Amino acid sequence: MLTKNKCIVLSKLKYGESDLIVKCFTKERGLVSYILKGVLKSKKSSSKVVYFQPLTQLVVEENFYPKRTLHHFKEVKPYYIYKSLHSNIFKSAIVLFLSEILANTINEEEKNEGLYTFIETALQYLDAEGDYANFHLLFLLKLTRYLGFQPEQETHKSTFFNLQSGIFENTDYGLYSISGHNLYLLKRLLGINFDDLKEVKINSEQRQSFLNMILFYFELHLEGFKKPKSLKVLNDVFH
Numbered sequence: 001m002l003t004k005n006k007c008i009v010l011s012k013l014k015y016g017e018s019d020l021i022v023k024c025f026t027k028e029r030g031l032v033s034y035i036l037k038g039v040l041k042s043k044k045s046s047s048k049v050v051y052f053q054p055l056t057q058l059v060v061e062e063n064f065y066p067k068r069t070l071h072h073f074k075e076v077k078p079y080y081i082y083k084s085l086h087s088n089i090f091k092s093a094i095v096l097f098l099s100e101i102l103a104n105t106i107n108e109e110e111k112n113e114g115l116y117t118f119i120e121t122a123l124q125y126l127d128a129e130g131d132y133a134n135f136h137l138l139f140l141l142k143l144t145r146y147l148g149f150q151p152e153q154e155t156h157k158s159t160f161f162n163l164q165s166g167i168f169e170n171t172d173y174g175l176y177s178i179s180g181h182n183l184y185l186l187k188r189l190l191g192i193n194f195d196d197l198k199e200v201k202i203n204s205e206q207r208q209s210f211l212n213m214i215l216f217y218f219e220l221h222l223e224g225f226k227k228p229k230s231l232k233v234l235n236d237v238f239h
Contacts, residue, residue, distance in 0.1 A: 004059055004080040005029065006079060008119055009056045010103040012165075014040070018065060021070065022052050023103060027116045034060075035070040051076060053086050054099035055123055080120075082127045091126060093230070094136050100228035101140065105147055105218070114164050115146040116238040122194065131198050132206060134207065138197055138213050141189050149221035163184055163217045181206055186230075204239050 007024035010031075015021045018041035022034045039049060051058060059079040064071060085091050102119070122142075127136050144150045151166050158168035161183055161233040172179070178186070188200060202210070211231075218225050 001076060002063055002142075003028075005060055005062065006116075006120075007050050007058050007060060008116070008123075009054060009058065010099055011054070011093070012052045014097060015111070016136065017041070020049070020052065022075060024058070025102065025106050025116065027063070027113060028111055030110045030112055031106055032109070033070050034073055034138050034201075036073065048076065051078060054104075055085070055095050055119075056082070057120060057123065058094065080124060082123075085123070085127050086089075087166075090237055091132065093234045094132070096210070096230045097125075097228055097234045098139060100230050101218075104225060105222060112146070118142065118146060125194050129194075134202065135194070135198055136234070137185075137207065137210055137214065138189055138192070138194060140218070141186075144217075144221075147222065149220070151186065151217075159183075163213070164220055166217075166221075178213055184208050185210050207238060208235055 005026050005028045007026040009022060009024055011023045013021045013023075015035065018038045019037050020036040022036060024032050024034060026032050029134055036052075036150055037047075047193070056078060057075055057080040060073050061075040062071060062073055085095050106115070122139055123142065126132055129135070141151070151161065152168055154168065159170050160172055160177040160179050161168050162176055164173070165179060169177075185200075185202065185206070192200075211234075215227055215231070219227075
């Protein structure tokens, strides 16, 4: 039966001479991989390659067969057209970085509407926002909720945060304990919304330090997690 499904593009890979394999996070079925046969060779289809830029939001028509590894589109088109995400060099760097993070962390082949709605809404906010230098920091922090290792929300007056246990405490456990400005920023970001980011003022060195800290937090809690290759590009753009 022909069905419609929303999806967000996580990655694409050239397969053979003219095919693409596109990994998408779908609203109804979680992670799904699609193969687009001949899309790089056919003049009729080549115009649609632009649809598969990182984190593009699409609606697809398909006949879905659960036992298949690679699925096929019947029809595909954008359902939200970005105004700036792929044309603004700073936002493009964020998008490339976050798409790599999401491709590395989302492995569920089942519906997760809460995670889907979070990503969809956050990207649309980024597309429309003019003050976005700290967007990726809050995005990663909020993403931990859906991946199952959200930091403890009760920040109180503790002087350390334990990256390994995910809780605030008053004991320094060396490598796994953070304090100082990273601790302050973590407490500041926990519980706020994207609209509140305008009030968070940090410089590029503080931003890079906090980002490295939260990526280490991901490494501790996600088996096989690796720092994105696009991290250097992101740091260079926002330095």
